[in-house]
Amino acid sequence: MGNKSARKPRKLTVYLYIPNIIGYIRVLMNCVAFAICFSNKRLFSLLYFISFVCDGIDGWCARKFNQVSTFGAILDMVTDRISTACLLVILSQVYRPGLTFLLLLALDIASHWFQMYSTFLSGKVSHKDVKDSTSWLFRAYYGNRMFMAFCCVACEVLYITLFLLAEKPTEKLTDVLVKSVRESPFLLLLLASSIFGWTIKQAVNVIQMKTAADVCVLHDITKKRAS
């Protein structure tokens, strides 16, 4: 009797990996959070924050339990994109001008979409593996994981803070910012540091969109030359 060949993992096995189950819990938490976001702002912020923490935990679990999967990475990315999008949606409902948040939503979707395409076209593993870029901001951002994490966290903190600060059904963005800054030095510090991190992240989004578009264009040019 020959040796049984290594049993190939079934599809269901990958779907039930621990980090992927954490991913499903994140999705459910976000659904509940956005269902109650206007009726219970504090619970919404708590659920959103827990989901954000899980975002870091599932990556750690994947490496620790040797359960890294492409599906898990995509589930993670898609959940991030959708939760940020929904947060920008409710901010655009509460704040005037709403167009500000529509533009941020557009930038988030466009920059990540282009980045994903350019990652595939140039055969890199992740859009975070940007070693050959000459932009100093790029290198500062991607070269230093702590700084990158700070900017990402700053974005989410800014959006959640803005949502919590809104008292009336519709608020003017500038009014709320100025009022909060005057009332509380703690808020001033929080808003200042989160706006700083947010600015860096949006600038990187714009630059990466252009860089990624260049990769797509160069891909076509190289293909035409080789034919």
Added chain:
Amino acid sequence: MADKPVRKPRKLTVYIYIPNIIGYIRVLMNCVAFAICFSNKRLFSLLYFISFICDGIDGWCARKFNQVSTFGAILDMVTDRISTACLLVILSQVYRPGLTFLLLLALDIASHWLQMYSTFLSGKVSHKDVKDSTNWLFRAYYGNRMFMAFCCVACEVLYITLFLLAEKPTEKLSDVLLKSARENPFLLLLLALSIFGWTIKQAVNVIQMKTAADVCVLHDITKKQAP
């Protein structure tokens, strides 16, 4: 004197291809449209409709002028995703329950993101080239380009119609649908047809999300088997 080598196209050349210029015009039109969507609903609908037409035109131009480019295809896809997303955002502002449209936004982003990954991982050219799927709905949808186009158009028509039908700043979705269906037989027909096409498209989105997730999982399984 040796022959001069064929001059390779510069990056700028691809950026100013005619279909890509149409793409930039679409982006600008959408920015203007969503900036004025609440103050001038008719102009908004007209601009959105023109942008939708251009979506078909730029593909035709690309083939006719031999200016097909990866960048152009991505620009097209990203513009579609963002314009649909923004339309769902303003519908979620106007209609209760707003969560309905947040869920549709999540489905749109998630299904297209997963489809894109699975297209790359399985080496297909486009997510529309689905020849090997055994699902009857899939084959009906992707096998018949007219039917597919009808469903896509139906979605956009439904969303724009819902936006135009809303008179108060906040409306209940079911109330507006019932009222319009009773008042006007033409509206009844339009809503019925577009809801039919919309249902098919959303069902296909859900199925394709599952199919694409399977492709990602199988990709990992195959990789593990062949070290």
